[in-house]
Amino acid sequence: xxxxxxxxxxxxxxxxxxxxxxxxxxxxxxxxxxxxxxxxxxxxxxxxxxxxxxxxxxxxxxxxxxxxxxxxxxxxxxxxxxxxxxxxxxxxxxxxxxxxxxxxxxxxxxxxxxxxxxxxxxxxxxxxxxxxxxxxxxxxxxxxxxxxxxxxxxxxxxxxxxxxxxxxxxxxxxxxxxxxxxxxxxxxxxxxxxxxxxxxxxxxxxxxxxxxxxxxxxxxxxxxxxxxxxxxxxxxxxxxxxx
Numbered sequence: 053x054x055x056x057x058x059x060x061x062x063x064x065x066x067x068x069x070x071x072x073x074x075x076x077x078x079x080x081x082x083x084x085x086x087x088x089x090x091x092x093x094x095x096x097x098x099x100x101x102x103x104x105x106x107x108x109x110x111x112x113x114x115x116x117x118x119x120x121x122x123x124x125x126x127x128x129x130x131x132x133x134x135x136x137x138x139x140x141x142x143x144x145x146x147x148x149x150x151x152x153x154x155x156x157x158x159x160x161x162x163x164x165x166x167x168x169x170x171x172x173x174x175x176x177x178x179x180x181x182x183x184x185x186x187x188x189x190x191x192x193x194x195x196x197x198x199x200x201x202x203x204x205x206x207x208x209x210x211x212x213x214x215x216x217x218x219x220x221x222x223x224x225x226x227x228x229x230x231x232x233x234x235x236x237x238x239x240x241x242x243x244x245x246x247x248x249x250x251x252x253x254x255x256x257x258x259x260x261x262x263x264x265x266x267x268x269x270x271x272x273x274x275x276x277x278x279x280x281x282x283x284x285x286x287x288x289x290x291x292x293x294x295x
Contacts, residue, residue, distance in 0.1 A: 187202070193217075193220065193226045193247075193270075196228075196247070196270035196271050196274060197213055197216050197217055197220070197274065198213070199271045200216065200270075200271050200274040200275045200278065201213060201216070203260060203262065203263065203271070203275050204260075204275060204278055204279075207260055207279075209260070209275070209278055209279050209282050210278075210282050210286070210287040210288075210289075211278045211281070211282065211287050211288040211289060212287075212288075212289050214289070215287065215288045215289030215290075215291070216274060216278065216288055218292075219248060219277075219288060219291055220247045220248055220274070222293075223244075223247065223248050223249040224246065224247050224248070224249060226247065227247070228246055228247050228268055228269075228270040228273065229246075229268055230245070230246065230247070230249065231243050231244070231245050232244040232245075232249055237251050245267050245268060245273075246267055246268050246269075246270070246273035246277075247270055247273050247274055247277075248273055248274060248277035248278075249277075250267065250273055250276055250277045250280070252267060254276070254277075254280055255267045255272075255273070255276045257280075258276045258277075258279040258280040258283070259272070259276050259279075260272070260275045260276060260279055263275050263276070280295075281295060
């Protein structure tokens with residue numbers, strides 16, 4: 053190579069993806085031996101600038117961004133749908149629990165009402181039984197007089213235990229089946245009967261409701277006789293002889 057000239061040795065290897073350049077600059081006054089490795093492929097030169105590279109990359113990034121946004125939007129939509137579904141399930145569970153609680157309350161209330169009704173029925177039954185069996189009377193003269201006195205009191209018929217007992221002993225000696233077959237009533241065909249020797253017409257006329265219609269029944273006989281004596285003498289206590 054001639055002196056006083058700059059020699060530039062350029063070796064280039066160009067492909068679509070990369071390029072390598074080797075430069076060697078030697079001054080004119082120096083002796084230089086340069087060995088270059090040069091690609092066997094020829095170097096292609098072009099004066100046309102590379103265009104649209106930046107635009108292409110930007111478009112690719114923009115497209116990628118759109119895809120990412122779309123994915124995020126789908127994720128958010130899925131999350132919102134899941135939250136809505138969960139809220140609906142919770143609301144349904146609460147409604148079911150409320151309904152179950154209401155049903156349980158209704159069953160409990162019905163059971164309480166049945167229990168209260170049964171208790172009231174038992175109480176009424178006990179009261180009725182107690183009322184019916186408050187007092188019992190002995191099946192003898194003492195019991196008959198006491199029973200008759202209670203009926204007389206409820207009907208407003210005057211008389212005392214002593215007045216009844218005294219007249220019963222005089223009239224029948226306490227025999228409820230006693231019958232007089234010799235006095236004027238017997239002669240007239242209507243003999244006196246029972247503890248207080250009452251004739252049938254008088255017994256019928258002064259019979260007290262709630263007692264037996266059997267003239268020989270002790271309580272019925274006493275009560276009817278006491279009712280008759282109260283009407284005729286003011287009270288059985290005022291009777292001291294045949295009446």
